[in-house]
Amino acid sequence: MLAQEALPVLALLLLVGSVIFLAVCAVATTSNAPPVTGGPGDLLEAAFLAGGPGRVADTVVCTMREDGRVAIDGADRLHVVRPVSHAPVEGELLALCGPEWSRPLGELRAALMRSASVQTAGDALAARGLLWRPEQRATWRIAGRVNVAAFFFAVLSFLAPLFLGDGGAPSGAAFALPPVAMLSLAAGRALAPSRSRLTRAGRRAL
Incomplete structure (x- = not known):
């Protein structure tokens, strides 16, 4: 009985x-x-800001396809037509195609997203204050998860007496739980870090 009365207080x-x-x-x-300390330095960095590593990979493929250096067949397989690169990331794309100068587009895109050149573009943007580094927001993200966990604990604390059926009248803390939990969840959503790694300066640079 005492434990059931203490749960809503603890949840609050x-x-x-x-x-x-x-x-x-x-x-x-x-x-x-x-x-x-600056904005995006080139098209690939702008692509990283707009859509992360995936957008960079798409931009590289589109650029090389438009000038005829690569082609994509009906089976979504990329073929190198002219093995010429104008940037390090294009060189990595060619290297990822292997000696056959061909690779499935989806597989190539995933590999290119993880390449050193693409990651270097992200690091350069972070160094200029346009992107958050993951470790810079680690504690903030943990705090967001704690807020969500507290909400679910509050829900369980409110429902526990209904399932245990002790027959007693709900305490004042139990009555306060639903509105406080909803306010806490709303505040948590407003304060939690966004999924995007863009800083305010990064959003303005787009």
């Missing part, structure tokens, strides 16, 4: 604490955002 404390933790992490991370 967790909800409030998770929002405070998330807010502190959000302020601390954004106030320490990397300084902006």
